[in-house]
Structures are given as structure tokens and as C-alpha cells.
Amino acid sequence: MSKNIPDKVSNRLTLYHSILAEYIEKGHEYISSPQIAQRLSIDDSQVRKDFKLLNNAGKCRVGYIVKELKDSIEKTLGFAKAKDAFIVGAGHLGLALAKYDNFNSYGLNILALFDNDPHKIDIQVNNKQIFHISKLPNLAQRLNVDIAILTVPRQYAQEVADYLIDSNIKYIWNFTPAVLDVPPHIKVWNENLIASFLQFACKEIA
Amino acid sequence: MSKNIPDKVSNRLTLYHSILAEYIEKGHEYISSPQIAQRLSIDDSQVRKDFKLLNNAGKCRVGYIVKELKDSIEKTLGFAKAKDAFIVGAGHLGLALAKYDNFNSYGLNILALFDNDPHKIDIQVNNKQIFHISKLPNLAQRLNVDIAILTVPRQYAQEVADYLIDSNIKYIWNFTPAVLDVPPHIKVWNENLIASFLQFACKEIA
Numbered sequence: 001m002s003k004n005i006p007d008k009v010s011n012r013l014t015l016y017h018s019i020l021a022e023y024i025e026k027g028h029e030y031i032s033s034p035q036i037a038q039r040l041s042i043d044d045s046q047v048r049k050d051f052k053l054l055n056n057a058g059k060c061r062v063g064y065i066v067k068e069l070k071d072s073i074e075k076t077l078g079f080a081k082a083k084d085a086f087i088v089g090a091g092h093l094g095l096a097l098a099k100y101d102n103f104n105s106y107g108l109n110i111l112a113l114f115d116n117d118p119h120k121i122d123i124q125v126n127n128k129q130i131f132h133i134s135k136l137p138n139l140a141q142r143l144n145v146d147i148a149i150l151t152v153p154r155q156y157a158q159e160v161a162d163y164l165i166d167s168n169i170k171y172i173w174n175f176t177p178a179v180l181d182v183p184p185h186i187k188v189w190n191e192n193l194i195a196s197f198l199q200f201a202c203k204e205i206a
Numbered sequence: 207m208s209k210n211i212p213d214k215v216s217n218r219l220t221l222y223h224s225i226l227a228e229y230i231e232k233g234h235e236y237i238s239s240p241q242i243a244q245r246l247s248i249d250d251s252q253v254r255k256d257f258k259l260l261n262n263a264g265k266c267r268v269g270y271i272v273k274e275l276k277d278s279i280e281k282t283l284g285f286a287k288a289k290d291a292f293i294v295g296a297g298h299l300g301l302a303l304a305k306y307d308n309f310n311s312y313g314l315n316i317l318a319l320f321d322n323d324p325h326k327i328d329i330q331v332n333n334k335q336i337f338h339i340s341k342l343p344n345l346a347q348r349l350n351v352d353i354a355i356l357t358v359p360r361q362y363a364q365e366v367a368d369y370l371i372d373s374n375i376k377y378i379w380n381f382t383p384a385v386l387d388v389p390p391h392i393k394v395w396n397e398n399l400i401a402s403f404l405q406f407a408c409k410e411i412a
Contacts, residue, residue, distance in 0.1 A: 005408075007214075007401075007405055008213075010401055010404055010405060010408075011398055011401040011405075013401075014398055014400045014401040014404065015385055015396060015398065015401075018383060018384070018385045019385050022385070039385055039387055040385065041388075041390065041393075041394070077404050077408075078404070078407070078408060079404075081407075083407060083411065091302065092298040092299070092301040092302035092305065093298070093299070093302035095298040096297065096298035096299035096302055097399075099298065100383075100399070102360075102383045102399075102400055103399075103400070103403070106400045106403065106404065107407070108403055108407075147411065154308075171406070171410060171411050173403065173406060177224060177306075177308045178224070179221055179224045179225050179228070179245055179246065181245055182247075184247065187247075187410040187411070188247070189402070189405075189406035189410060190221060191399070191402060192217055192220055192221065193303075193306070193308075193309075193397075194220045194308055194309070194312045195213075195216055195217040195219075195220040195221075196395070196397060197309070197312065197314055197379065198216055198220065198283050198284070198285075198312065199213055199216060199217075199395075200377070200379060200395035201284070201287075201289060201313070201314075202211075202216075202283075202284060204377060204393040204395060205289065205353065205377050205393070
């Protein structure tokens with residue numbers, strides 16, 4: 001993914017991509033910018049402007065060629081490079097993410113889940129096994145995984161993050177509301193649902 | 207919430223807010239911008255710049271007064287106005303969100319969950335009841351709820367969204383990967399986990 005694509009544009013590109021995937025499923029060959037714009041309640045000049053950032057957006061006289069446009073978005077956003085990750089915390093959120101099949105098509109492979117609850121160990125979720133957390137250091141090393149998706153309860157977040165870091169995890173996608181304290185070489189990406197809701201509330205809710 | 211605060215700033219303000227809540231829990235009275243910056247791996251000039259957007263950030267000689275800074279963020283982000291919402295889809299994701307206590311302190315009150323699975327009906331989750339989806343139109347009207355958090359499987363997303371709109375829901379926080387087709391007066395906020403992951407991958411993952 002090109003580093004100079006702003007977050008809002010890459011956000012829209014993934015939404016366009018979902019619409020294109022739907023069009024392909026339905027057997028449509030062409031799509032126009034107003035058709036896309038209408039689905040997202042945005043202006044079609046915005047859509048056209050975003051497509052100018054793509055190499056070879058597949059524009060022709062009758063609109064965009066769905067397949068070419070989709071490929072171009074994938075190339076631009078860098079879906080091709082697959083990345084392996086573990087989910088740490090097999091509660092409702094961890095299980096929901098394990099079942100979220102869409103990740104796979106965007107290059108995120110969830111290999112396994114981890115929890116400390118003996119009742120959950122060895123259960124299969126969407127073809128991924130839940131292991132005891134004590135198996136994580138060894139599996140991370142053997143499978144060469146350095147990305148963890150953290151979905152434990154807030155009060156355990158820091159303790160588990162410390163354990164992950166000791167296990168050579170370098171990237172933490174943090175779904176807990178906790179603000180993690182980590183050394184400078186560890187990268188944390190906070191999935192801030194509160195901020196997202198506040199943006200929704202402020203921009204859209206009367 | 208003031209409309210002219212950029213998304214990235216409001217995002218950081220909620221993270222600062224979490225750190226401040228933690229400081230209050232621990233009994234600390236003051237906090238410095240470098241202390242906050244270090245926790246988020248950002249520059250402390252960024253933190254100070256963000257605080258300049260707040261009215262009365264509570265700055266004094268020894269740092270910021272934790273309580274005043276926290277209140278000021280709350281006022282700026284508009285936590286005060288509470289909003290009621292329903293969760294539609296009591297699968298793992300719906301249950302995870304129902305248990306996410308943090309929403310409450312940021313003004314989002316989840317009143318109930320809805321599903322069509324008879325095995326889930328009448329179960330209580332975090333003091334919220336799961337009702338059959340057929341009860342939604344009536345409850346939405348009686349409780350004056352016009353916000354729905356959509357957590358059904360992707361393939362039912364559009365059909366359920368149509369049903370919600372017929373039930374006078376006006377705001378849909380869409381956690382499904384489906385791009386919803388809605389009339390212009392309905393506001394949809396897409397929680398785009400794929401876009402979030404791609405931003406993480408592109409900015410931070412080597």
C-alpha cells in the first residue's frame with residue numbers, strides 16, 4: 001500500500017471494493033461512479049477523485065470495468081502481501097473476529113486463538129484452533145507470527161500484552177479499551193470503538 | 207462535540223481520556239504531556255497541540271490537573287448527551303458489544319438486543335435483554351430509539367437494515383462488511399475493520 005494514501009481515502013477504497021465484489025457476484029461487468037456514490041451517500045466527484053489515485057482504474061466509455069477496478073484497488077491497498085496473526089482472548093469479540101471471513105480476502109490470516117480458560121481449549125472456530133495461552137511463545141516462534149489481535153478483558157490487557165511482547169510479538173491490534181504501555185519497538189494499533197461512535201454521533205446523529 | 211475537531215484529534219482525545227481515567231483511579235492529581243505522549247508513542251508537542259483545542263485544559267505549573275483535563279475532554283467531545291441504541295444480532299459480536307461497558311461512560315446506552323434465534327430470546331447480557339426481532343418496531347417506538355448497531359451475518363445485513371428502516375430506525379452503526387443500500391434520510395456509519403487493518407499494516411507492519 002502506498003504510504004501517501006490518506007486514511008479516509010483508503011477507508012473509502014475498501015468500501016468501493018466491497019461494492020465491486022458484490023457486482024462481480026451478480027455478474028455485472030461495468031459500474032459508474034454515480035452508482036458507487038449513491039450506495040455510499042457521497043458525491044460522485046469524490047469517487048472519481050479517489051479513482052484518480054489508482055493506476056489503471058479500468059475506465060472505458062460505458063463506465064469502469066468492475067474486474068479491473070477491483071484489481072487496481074487491491075494492488076493499491078496492498079492486499080497481496082498476506083500476513084499471519086493470532087487472536088489472543090477467545091471471548092465473544094475474539095470469536096467474532098475469528099469468524100470474520102473477510103479478513104482472509106484482505107490478506108490477514110488468523111492462524112489460531114489463545115485463551116487461559118480450560119473449557120475453551122482445543123475447540124475449533126472457523127477452522128482455527130483455540131490453544132492455551134502458554135502455547136503461544138512456542139507457536140509464535142515456529143509459525144513465525146509477530147502480529148497479535150488482543151481481545152482479552154480490559155483488566156488483563158496490559159499483563160497479556162507484556163506476555164506477548166516477551167513472546168516476540170511485535171505488532172498488537174488492540175481491541176481492548178486499555179491504553180497499553182509498551183516499549184518503543186512494539187507497534188500498537190488501537191481499535192478505538194468509542195472514538196468511532198463519537199465521530200458518528202457528532203457528524204450524523206441529530 | 208464541536209464539528210471542527212478532526213477525526214484523528216478526537217480519536218487521540220479519547221485515548222488521552224482513557225489514560226486520565228486510569229490516573230484518577232490510581233489517585234494521581236497531575237499529569238504532564240510527555241507522560242501522555244510516551245504512553246501513546248507519539249510526540250509530546252502533538253499532545254500539547256491537541257490540548258490547545260480544549261477550553262480550560264487545566265494547565266498549571268506542575269502539569270495538567272487530571273480531573274480538569276478529563277472534564278474538558280468530555281465537554282469537547284460531547285459525552286454529556288446520552289444516546290439510546292439497540293444491538294441487532296446477538297451473535298458473538300453483538301454480545302461482545304453488549305458487554306463493552308465503556309460505551310456507557312461515553313454516552314451510548316444500549317437498551318436491548320434483538321435476534322431471530324428462539325434459543326437466545328429472553329437471555330440477559332450485561333443487564334440487557336435479548337428480544338425477538340419482531341418486537342423491535344414496537345420497542346423502538348415506545349422507548350424512542352432511533353439508533354441501531356447492526357451485527358447480523360453479512361448475508362442478512364441488507365434485509366435486516368430494510369426492516370430497521372421500516373421500524374423508524376434512522377441511524378445504523380454497521381459492523382457487518384456489507385455496504386448497505388439505504389434511502390438518503392438514513393445515516394449509516396460503517397465500522398470498517400478491514401480498512402483499519404490495512405492502515406495498521408501499511409503504516410506499522412514491516
